[in-house]
Amino acid sequence: MTLSLFETRLSRAKPKPMADRRSCGNNNNKIEPDYSRLRELGCKGCPLYSEHLQHPKMKPTGSKRPVIYVLGEAPGETEDERGEQFIGRSGQLLRKALDTDMPIRWNNCCRRRPPNNRAPARVEWERCRRSVEQDIVESKPAVVLAVGAVALQWAIGETTITKWRGKWAPIVIEGRSLWIYPILHPSFVLRASNYAEEDWELVFRADLRALVAQIDVGGPDPQVEPPGAAGRDICYARDAGGLARLAQQIARWDEHKTVVAFDIETAGLRPYGYLPASMGWLSIAMSDGDHTWAVPISHRESMWSPDDQKEARAVVETLLRSKGIVKVAHNLPFELEWLTLIYGHKRRWRRTGWGDTMVQAYVLDERKGVLSLDHCCLHRFGIHLKQQIGMDRGKLAESPIGKLLEYNALDALYTAKLYHVQREEIEWEGLSDVYRLHMRRPLTLVKAQQRGLVLDFDAVDRFRAKLGKKIARARKAILASDEAVLYREKTGKELSPTSPPQVTVLFRNVLRRSEGARDKNKSGYSVDDESLSAMDLPVASDILALRKLLKIKGTYLDEFTRTGKLIHADGRLHAKFNDLFTATGRLSSDSPNMQNFPKREDAWVRAIVTTPKTHPLTGQSCPHVIVSADYGQIEYRVIGIAADDAYIKKTLKERYDVHLDWAERVAKAAPHVYRRYGKDIKKLRSEIKNAMVFPAFYGASPDKIAGYLGLGKRTAHGLFDEFWEEFAGVRKWQQRLWKQYQKDGYVECLTGRRRRAPLTRNMVLNSPIQGSASDIVVDAMNRLSVRADKEKEPAFQAVLNVHDDLTFYVPVDRQEELTAEIVHEMLAPSFDWVTVPLSVEVLVGENWAAMKNVGTYYSDG
DNA sequence: TGCTCACGCGCG
DNA sequence: AAAGCGCGCGTGAGCA
Numbered sequence: 001m002t003l004s005l006f007e008t009r010l011s012r013a014k015p016k017p018m019a020d021r022r023s024c025g026n027n028n029n030k031i032e033p034d035y036s037r038l039r040e041l042g043c044k045g046c047p048l049y050s051e052h053l054q055h056p057k058m059k060p061t062g063s064k065r066p067v068i069y070v071l072g073e074a075p076g077e078t079e080d081e082r083g084e085q086f087i088g089r090s091g092q093l094l095r096k097a098l099d100t101d102m103p104i105r106w107n108n109c110c111r112r113r114p115p116n117n118r119a120p121a122r123v124e125w126e127r128c129r130r131s132v133e134q135d136i137v138e139s140k141p142a143v144v145l146a147v148g149a150v151a152l153q154w155a156i157g158e159t160t161i162t163k164w165r166g167k168w169a170p171i172v173i174e175g176r177s178l179w180i181y182p183i184l185h186p187s188f189v190l191r192a193s194n195y196a197e198e199d200w201e202l203v204f205r206a207d208l209r210a211l212v213a214q215i216d217v218g219g220p221d222p223q224v225e226p227p228g229a230a231g232r233d234i235c236y237a238r239d240a241g242g243l244a245r246l247a248q249q250i251a252r253w254d255e256h257k258t259v260v261a262f263d264i265e266t267a268g269l270r271p272y273g274y275l276p277a278s279m280g281w282l283s284i285a286m287s288d289g290d291h292t293w294a295v296p297i298s299h300r301e302s303m304w305s306p307d308d309q310k311e312a313r314a315v316v317e318t319l320l321r322s323k324g325i326v327k328v329a330h331n332l333p334f335e336l337e338w339l340t341l342i343y344g345h346k347r348r349w350r351r352t353g354w355g356d357t358m359v360q361a362y363v364l365d366e367r368k369g370v371l372s373l374d375h376c377c378l379h380r381f382g383i384h385l386k387q388q389i390g391m392d393r394g395k396l397a398e399s400p401i402g403k404l405l406e407y408n409a410l411d412a413l414y415t416a417k418l419y420h421v422q423r424e425e426i427e428w429e430g431l432s433d434v435y436r437l438h439m440r441r442p443l444t445l446v447k448a449q450q451r452g453l454v455l456d457f458d459a460v461d462r463f464r465a466k467l468g469k470k471i472a473r474a475r476k477a478i479l480a481s482d483e484a485v486l487y488r489e490k491t492g493k494e495l496s497p498t499s500p501p502q503v504t505v506l507f508r509n510v511l512r513r514s515e516g517a518r519d520k521n522k523s524g525y526s527v528d529d530e531s532l533s534a535m536d537l538p539v540a541s542d543i544l545a546l547r548k549l550l551k552i553k554g555t556y557l558d559e560f561t562r563t564g565k566l567i568h569a570d571g572r573l574h575a576k577f578n579d580l581f582t583a584t585g586r587l588s589s590d591s592p593n594m595q596n597f598p599k600r601e602d603a604w605v606r607a608i609v610t611t612p613k614t615h616p617l618t619g620q621s622c623p624h625v626i627v628s629a630d631y632g633q634i635e636y637r638v639i640g641i642a643a644d645d646a647y648i649k650k651t652l653k654e655r656y657d658v659h660l661d662w663a664e665r666v667a668k669a670a671p672h673v674y675r676r677y678g679k680d681i682k683k684l685r686s687e688i689k690n691a692m693v694f695p696a697f698y699g700a701s702p703d704k705i706a707g708y709l710g711l712g713k714r715t716a717h718g719l720f721d722e723f724w725e726e727f728a729g730v731r732k733w734q735q736r737l738w739k740q741y742q743k744d745g746y747v748e749c750l751t752g753r754r755r756r757a758p759l760t761r762n763m764v765l766n767s768p769i770q771g772s773a774s775d776i777v778v779d780a781m782n783r784l785s786v787r788a789d790k791e792k793e794p795a796f797q798a799v800l801n802v803h804d805d806l807t808f809y810v811p812v813d814r815q816e817e818l819t820a821e822i823v824h825e826m827l828a829p830s831f832d833w834v835t836v837p838l839s840v841e842v843l844v845g846e847n848w849a850a851m852k853n854v855g856t857y858y859s860d861g
Numbered sequence: 862t863g864c865t866c867a868c869g870c871g872c873g
Numbered sequence: 874a875a876a877g878c879g880c881g882c883g884t885g886a887g888c889a
Contacts, residue, residue, distance in 0.1 A: 499885055500868050528869060530874080551870065554883055584879060586873085593881045596872035635873090687875090695876035708875040766878040770873090774879095803873040803879085 035126040042131070048112040048124055054080050058111045060135050061085045063103035067215060069141035070094070071132070073150035073185070074110035074120040090186035094147065097186075097205050100212050105139050107132060109154045119150055129154070137174050142215060144171075144178060148185025155180045156378060163369050166207040168214075170222035170382040177222040183207045198758035206745040206757060224382035225417075229389065229406045232413065236405055237295045237315075240308060246293050247315050253288060254324040259355065261328040261416035262286040262319065264335050265408050267298075267397040272452075272568035277341040282396055283405055284316055285412035289420065292413045294405040301401035317343055321352065328355035330373045330415045332442045337449060345450075347789045350443060357415050359438045360422035362580040363431050366755060371580060377414050380421050385414055434753045438579065441778065444785035445577045445587070447797050451809070452572035453594070456610040456847065457562045463605065464561070467553040474546040483539040486510055497543050498550060503527040507535065548602070556597060556605045566592050573609075577801060579778070585753050585771035587778065587801050595802045597848075609848035612809055616794045623812045625844050627819050628851055629826055631804045632839035634773045639697055640836050642750060642768055645729030652836045653860070659689035665722070666692070670715050696723065697730060697769075699762035734765055750833050751775045774803060776834065780826040781806055787825070796822065815844070819854075827859035 043049075049056065058075045061084050070086060078088035085106035086094060098104070110120035111128045132154075136144060146152050149161040155171055158164055164182040171180050184204050192200040237246045253260050267280040274280035278298060285294040295312055296302035304312060319325060320339060329335045332354060340349070361371050369375070377385040386393070389407045396404060426435050478484055478497045487495045487506050496502050507513045508525045516531040518524055532540040559566045560573070568574055575594045577587050589595045598605050615622035636658075640648030651658045663685040667674035677684040691708050706716030724731045741747050741764045746756040749771035759767070781798045784806075788796035795818045800807035806826065810818050819842060826840050837860035845851035 496885080498883095501886070526868085533874085547869080551883075555871070555881090558883095581881095582879065586879065588880055590881060593872085596870085596881070598871065600872085602871090691875060698877035700876040704876070710875095760878095762877055763879095770879060773873095805873080 033123050038123060038126040039129050042127055046112065046127055048114055053113060055083045056112055058083065058085065058108065060105055060107035062105040064139060065103060066105035066139055066141045067102040068104045069136055069139060069144045070104055070106045070147060071144050071151045071154070072108045072147040074108050075113045076117045077113065080113040089190065093186040093190060097208050102215065105141065107135060109150050122153065125150060125154065133173050137176055141178065144180045145211065146180050146182040148188065152182045163367060165203070166210060167379050169379050170224045172224045177224055179222045181211050197760040200758055202742060202745065203757045227383065227388055229410055232292065233290060234292045234294065234409045237293055240311070243311055243315050246295065247318065249291065249293060250315065250319050250322065254322045257324040258288050259326045259328060259416065259419060260286050260288050260319065261412050261419060263329060263408060263411040263415060264338060265396050265404060266338060270568065270574065271338045271341045272570050272574055275569065277338060278313065281338060281342060283408050285408040286319060287412040287416045289413070289416035292409045294409040296401055296405060299401050299404065321346065321348060323352050326353040326355050328357060328415060328419045331358045332356040333446050336442055336446045340446060341450065350786060350789055354439060354442065355419055356439060356442065357418045357422060358580060360426055360435060363435050363438065363753070364422065364425060364429065366583055373411060373414065376418055380418060381414065385410065431752065434751060437751055440782045441579050444782045445579060447785055448577055448799055449574050451616065451797060451799050452574040453799060454610050454612050455560060455573055456608050459608050460557055460560050463608070464553060464557050467549055467557065471546065471549045471553065474542060474549060478539060478542045478546060481539045483511060497546055500527055503543060552598065552602055552605055560608055583755055584767050584774065585749060586774040586803060594800055604849050607847045607849035611846060615811065617792065624809045625812055625815055625846060626848055626851065627808045627810045627822065628843040629806050629822055630841045631777060632841055632856065634776065634804045635769050637836045637838065638769050638773045639730060641833060642772065643729045643733030645727060647726050647729065649836055659693055660685045662693060663688040666719065669719055670711055673710055676710065699765045738764055749775060751831070776829050776831065777801065777804060777806065779829055779831065783830065784822060784825050823857045827857060
């Protein structure tokens with residue numbers, strides 16, 4: 001390591017760590033009231049006192065020896081009048097839905113009714129905590145049913161009930177362990193049924209059914225983990241002797257085929273800014289759930305000699321390359337992105353066992369914001385893991401090494417514990433295959449990220465300069481317009497044409513235009529593309545044009561310069577591909593999102609993505625091309641499979657243009673519609689495809705579709721009867737799916753991955769299609785990635801996944817041969833449920849904008 | 862200054 | 874142009 005390299009790293013603008021999108025909790029400096037003081041004070045000086053109250057100190061009611069202890073937020077009007085808990089409208093809904101003979105006790109976090117039945121504030125209900133806790137301890141329930149957000153916060157300090165409903169958590173009250181089970185508040189359920197499209201009552205009932213079923217079956221005793229690292233079996237390998245003992249431990253683990261969780265701490269979130277990457281690797285910890293080891297690596301206090309550090313890395317490698325040990329991480333792609341760079345990509349890593357507790361958590365619950373280790377540990381072990389050791393997660397490199405290692409060790413320890421608990425639940429739920437399916441992804445995605453994309457920085461600079469000038473001109477023109485002058489006169493302010501609120505004022509208030517009027521959204525007025533286009537006004541189209549220019553420059557160019565935030569120290573773009581962010585199982589991409597680059601109107605901007613000039617393995621000069629392979633009509637094909645629809649299968653087998661067919665039928669049944677498209681059947685076809693066939697499959701109502709197409713009521717009726725007669729299988733499948741969802745509370749992809757309530761009808765119809773289609777694509781991506789390793793052929797590693805498209809860097813001199821292999825692999829899915837032919841369209845180009853079709857291929861010849 | 866929110870818009 | 878679902882990210886604005 002030379003000093004100059006080090007300086008290179010420091011002088012380069014490093015990508016700013018992205019905020020953890022899943023982290024909950026914010027670190028604002030709000031001053032917390034002294035709740036323990038309030039608990040001592042109790043009723044003394046309670047702000048809720050009112051002489052109108054009938055029962056100012058409501059007592060719990062119901063069984064004295066309950067199994068279920070229902071804990072709500074506060075008494076309402078009815079409860080206060082009659083002195084009995086949970087007897088108002090909400091209470092009745094809950095009592096009815098909680099269909100059980102088990103003894104129940106009813107109480108609230110707050111004993112006094114707040115005015116207008118509002119939810120009690122924490123400073124109010126904390127005063128009642130002592131009496132509530134005492135009652136719970138005395139009545140010894142098996143579970144506390146935490147009803148609504150207040151009770152949730154009361155029990156575990158969490159505030160987002162939609163993240164916690166239906167999840168058991170162990171808590172300790174006055175030394176006694178018990179389970180809590182949070183559910184939605186029935187008053188929310190009642191209110192939501194008036195406006196929400198999602199059926200929250202279905203969720204509410206399903207959660208309660210699951211509760212009763214779980215109590216019937218029985219389960220483990222609640223157990224809250226003791227706090228902190230003290231009393232744990234944690235070893236710190238900080239010298240040669242320690243390393244030797246760790247090596248022995250790893251050998252024993254290998255021999256016994258143990259599950260070992262590991263966790264690395266790093267100075268940044270991505271490894272590409274460190275030369276070598278191990279410079280950013282601070283420490284590693286590993287644990288089998290009982291014995292835990294922590295090892296410093298590049299920490300400034302580690303005191304390693306270069307040889308020692310090499311030895312430390314070598315010992316860690318024996319863990320990573322062990323075939324016996326199942327190596328588990330929480331968010332494995334993060335660890336692998338670092339470790340495969342540090343150790344070099346080893347083929348054998350594919351063949352060893354890995355586990356990922358985050359994948360487990362996702363398979364069990366795909367809700368947003370419930371995947372962090374912290375959340376999982378609160379759910380499973382009743383502890384706030386990250387609070388155990390006060391650590392500033394953004395400043396790991398600066399923290400004292402002892403603290404860092406302790407923190408690291410606890411992460412590994414709890415990852416190990418988590419693995420076993422979640423594994424059991426996955427088996428119980430019958431989701432082991434889904435878990436295994438997802439575990440094929442981490443190495444594939446990491447390798448896509450590592451290869452990265454090569455950019456044409458000169459093109460970036462050129463495009464930015466050009467757009468910059470255009471933007472300045474467009475702004476000037478808008479501000480000089482009569483409308484903008486009028487805006488300034490009326491409001492006294494210069495118009496900011498990029499501000500939706502100001503543009504709204506301009507068109508709604510100043511110009512009194514009605515085109516933006518909406519009844520749907522909250523503001524009641526929209527200034528989006530649709531509205532502004534309808535204005536038919538130069539200033540409106542100028543604003544749209546400006547928006548477009550700013551979008552292109554801001555989103556797809558500004559951070560792609562040599563020194564831009566998105567470009568790493570190696571000069572490449574390393575977009576991330578996540579497989580646990582979406583609700584349907586698709587991949588998503590960020591830093592940047594490579595899945596939404598302009599392709600229709602402003603495809604030219606794609607020219608900034610270009611090809612490598614050298615071979616990734618040999619480093620020798622080797623011109624490449626970009627090869628893009630798109631699955632054709634993949635979702636249509638999946639609908640055919642899922643619905644087992646004879647007509648769809650026939651159209652696919654015969655390569656029959658179903659949209660053209662329906663365009664012809666519409667043209668015949670509604671000549672006036674045909675005339676509107678200038679009797680151009682191709683134009684009508686594209687219309688029918690996008691405004692009739694697909695909307696119908698994805699749940700648009702016939703009325704709406706008829707409206708868009710301008711069909712008369714009777715014509716529409718006849719056509720839709722005919723349509724659904726033809727696609728009878730799809731119709732039946734949609735009905736089946738909906739019924740099943742209402743019964744089970746979830747829908748399943750063809751791979752078995754679930755998406756759970758609450759869902760709207762259209763989400764229910766769409767999810768299995770979108771998810772299964774993605775599974776076919778990612779499956780091909782996986783198999784090609786494995787071949788890339790096995791055959792040492794980097795061209796087989798996709799660099800992009802855009803839902804139905806896989807994109808590769810292929811050496812020019814072997815372009816045909818390698819493309820043929822890629823296509824062949826994509827047309828041979830490993831799922832036996834793929835019972836229709838697939839097709840792949842191949843495009844080739846020297847940059848991402850200049851892609852030319854070189855052929856379309858079918859799995860049935 | 863840093864945070865969250867709504868809006869708008871790019872893609873499949 | 875118009876339907877549905879799925880994403881990530883830039884901007885402006887309000888809040889502390």
